[in-house]
Amino acid sequence: xxxxxxxxxxxxxxxxxxxxxxxxxxxxxxxxxxxxxxxxxxxxxxxxxxxxxxxxxxxxxxxxxxxxxxxxxxxxxxxxxxxxxxxxxxxxxxxxxxxxxxxxxxxxxxxxxxxxxxxxxxxxxxxxxxxxxxxxxxxxxxxxxxxxxxxxxxxxxxxxxxxxxxxxxxxxxxxxxxxxxxxxxxxxxxxxxxxxxxxxxxxxxxxxxxxxxxxxxxxxxxxxxxxxxxxxxxxxxxxxxxxxxxxxxxxxxxx
Numbered sequence: 001x002x003x004x005x006x007x008x009x010x011x012x013x014x015x016x017x018x019x020x021x022x023x024x025x026x027x028x029x030x031x032x033x034x035x036x037x038x039x040x041x042x043x044x045x046x047x048x049x050x051x052x053x054x055x056x057x058x059x060x061x062x063x064x065x066x067x068x069x070x071x072x073x074x075x076x077x078x079x080x081x082x083x084x085x086x087x088x089x090x091x092x093x094x095x096x097x098x099x100x101x102x103x104x105x106x107x108x109x110x111x112x113x114x115x116x117x118x119x120x121x122x123x124x125x126x127x128x129x130x131x132x133x134x135x136x137x138x139x140x141x142x143x144x145x146x147x148x149x150x151x152x153x154x155x156x157x158x159x160x161x162x163x164x165x166x167x168x169x170x171x172x173x174x175x176x177x178x179x180x181x182x183x184x185x186x187x188x189x190x191x192x193x194x195x196x197x198x199x200x201x202x203x204x205x206x207x208x209x210x211x212x213x214x215x216x217x218x219x220x221x222x223x224x225x226x227x228x229x230x231x232x233x234x235x236x237x238x239x240x241x242x243x244x245x246x247x248x249x250x251x252x253x254x255x
Contacts, residue, residue: 094203101199105192108199112206123195130188137181144174222249 101108106120147162148170157163223244
């Protein structure tokens, strides 16, 4: 009986020790798994923070270099499609034309050739006209302004024809001449801009659309026959009196 109790005690003691040993590795595995998950989360957060720090720490020189590279790429690509050599050459010629016209009016027209010998005189004729008109309104503006200053200082008008004007009329004419003078400046700036636009558009049309010599158009004067019917007869060339009316004839020739 004692021997049986001793065996039972040893059995339960061994079983309890075995259960403790079996549970220890499982606990270690859980702790190890949890530690690895936490370490991975820490590493991921560190990478995200490093990426954010890299973006924020982009220097001014690096940003300029990146923007310059993007602009350079945009010259050779259109919506991620690489431009061919012909299109790049056309765009280069157009840039040269309008930039030259911006530096010196008429230079871009001379670069495009064609009717530059007509366009250049027109451009500079517009500038000369603008200067003459500006000088005209500026002279009258100074006259009215001087008369108003004289009256303000001495209380009476001058001996010139403007001296007989009333003060309200002088103020109105002074503002009118000043407005026209300023408008002349705006028109001159617009004329200068039109010179640049014309050089660019003419270059694009000349290089992208070519009208061949195989197609020609000829316009010449001519006489067109008309017919007036006689009483009691039908309509038509044999039944009436033939008349001629002057007109224009257009002839297309395709070789």
